[in-house]
Amino acid sequence: MGKVVLETKGIEKRFPGTWALRGVDFALEAGEVHLLLGENGAGKSTFLKILAGVYPPDKGEIYLEERKVRLPNPQAAASLGITLVSQELTLVPHLSVAENIVLGRWPRSLWGGVDWAQARTLARSLLEELGLPELDPEAEVASLSLAQKQLVEIARALVRRPKVLLLDEPTSTLGEEEQRLLFSVLRRLREQGVAIVYTTHKLREVFIVGDRVSVFRDGLRVATLGVQEVEGEEALVELMIGHRLTKAQEVHRASEDKVLLEVEGLESPPEVRGCSFALHQGEILGVFGLAGSGHTELVQTLFGLRPRARGKVRLLGREVHLKSPFEAVRQGLAYVPKNRQEALLPFLPPPPNVTLVAVARKPPWGWVHPGWEEGVALELLRSLGLSPLDLVRPARLFSGGNQQKIVLARWLLSGSKVFLLDDPARGVDVGAREEMLRIFRRLAQEGRSLLFISSEPRELLEVAHRILVLRGGRIVAALPRERATEEGLLRAAMMDPTPSSVGKEVS
């Protein structure tokens, strides 16, 4: 360690309306895993993309092994040994693993055609190098899990034998087990002297795989620390948001007797296999599970997005058979999908986004009064703290946390009493997440009920009254807040239940 591979001086980048980077000096050493932290909009992703040649910097210099380089496009960066694995997967789904790995770098046969035998050998040796000998090079990529696809993507990056590997939020879509696999791959690469930079929102990872960590805030690198120097996650969060966090408040009590949503033996095979629970008024019912545990499918079934094979659902005291979101919305259910892009009208400004559900309930000839629309949108978005409170800017130009507020405002306007939230804080930055949890708490206090799926146990421990744990489409534990711990949740979600570890009150 110690030899600087990649160095930047005074990198600046402006986008219309924002100053993404304001002079970043940065040095990356050979054989280190260097994590970039920062809230959304802090500039870390932009910085990564500049290193990869995706964006040209407006100002500043980049040095690779002490030689000044220009990176006008990703191909130029790749030919110098800098490769980016981006958040969006770029594999071709109907080609095999091997075909994807050698895509664009085909080994040539004597006749100028592709030497497939050599391609498969190359793919296999790369997979072995990554510690994944069990992954079949012949398998169709579409049949792989998300994590496997991500690893194939990394294998593809390795074809070029990069000196610097850049990863943009590689862990955001992975479950616990899959993350562990990724980390072991990263450690292996580090041993081979590859310098790795990656961005993440999960602070824990700093201590698991990081050698050093750089924190970005408002387009500046505000700190770079060796992992031993970091005094806990709190310290990192403080660096990211620039002030001390307020401690979580005590949770108010939910109504014991009034049940807004009652689910009995709900089944939607193969993912949902018999779930029963009751959601009380004013309650935040957390749902925890690893990827593939059926939690997403559970709320999708409730919202009429998946067919229900068996089971009863009582909403506000009435039994309902919801076959489509169209009906679910009219029965007063609210749904915030896992993927924000599924909820927004990207080209339209906040007001029509906020009134969408209310307008959808009108008949086609129903009138939408612009004054009314502006008024309600302004009031709701102000109360949710949209910032900037800009009612003209298209929704796609807001940050993740703000987009989520716009989506929430939509359901508040429609007067929904029961909210189904599928990992709503996923991928938003720390400050925005705190704010969102505060909003959830307020919604519950005002008498609404929230079914809150999260991939972050800590979010649930902070706001949920009770936490259900799903595994294999079944509720394997129901823990009241006082008895739940991060470790307990993970254990219930991952391991076979022993009688003692299962909560008794599966109501």
Add this chain to the structure above:
Amino acid sequence: MRAKQATGRSSWRRRLAQSLTQFLGPVLGLILLAALFASLSPFFLTESNLANILRQTAFTMILALGQTVVILSAGIDLSIAANAALAACVAALAMTSWGLEWWQGWLLAMGVGILGGLLNGLIIVGFRVPDFIATLGTMLIFRGVALLITGGLPVPSHLGARELTGYLPDQMLWFGYATILGFPILGLIALFLAVFTALILRYTAFGRSVYAVGGNPDAARLSGVSVARTKILTYAFAGLMAGIAGYLLTARLNSANALMAEGEELRSIAAVVIGGTNLFGGQGGVLGTVVGALIIGVLGNGLNLLNVNPFWQRIITGLLLILVVALDQLRRSRR
């Protein structure tokens, strides 16, 4: 309260500025084009020529209004001109053979157009046939049905498939040539329909659903918008415009025939796209389409005045279409 008012007012101004910049390109293009022709030909700016442009453009514009609504919801209607021809033929036959009044013929044309549009919508939604294929199919079907019922002959015609008992009503033909204060009534009807369409898109739940379905079908569905109903209605609306356009074209030509308005479906799409509406839905609007249709009309008229070979006119219109979209792509990638 004061803050609220301030936000309201400034956002109103910014919205105006935004919609102006959105349509600035097409509007500037139209002005430049008109200036060019005015400087090259002394006849271009004469009252009779301007009236002529409006009259020629009206038909394209009305079809393009229907097309705008369909394209905003991320669909496309290739059958719109065939639908217009079918509606025109049915109405013309009904008036010349069964003696329907001019207004009954008008209503009939609109009815046939709406039915054709509903058929498109039901095929697309009910059988999940892609919009492009469904309307390509109905385009052939509408033309075929129109050929069958007219026997391939113009209506009215003494050789027609139906017994001729009368001619097209005078009141109907009046729409083809009349002017009010120098404005051709055809152009006024087109502008009235443009305002009507703009109001629907801007102020009704249907209009909002159109933008929602075109901008993000997932979001629309998850918010309780009926995507199926919205799509069917957009095609019915396009059919309504086709019916009106077919009737008015018949009035102007003094006859209907099964192959009238061939190629107009593509001109209507060109007008929408030149007007800045996103071909993939969710972005754009009526003002752009009006300007887009005028650009195509002015271009044809001006090239005529300059005695440019009509074969060249097609080439130039095609180049313009490509240029407009290429410029738009360039503008987007700059952002």
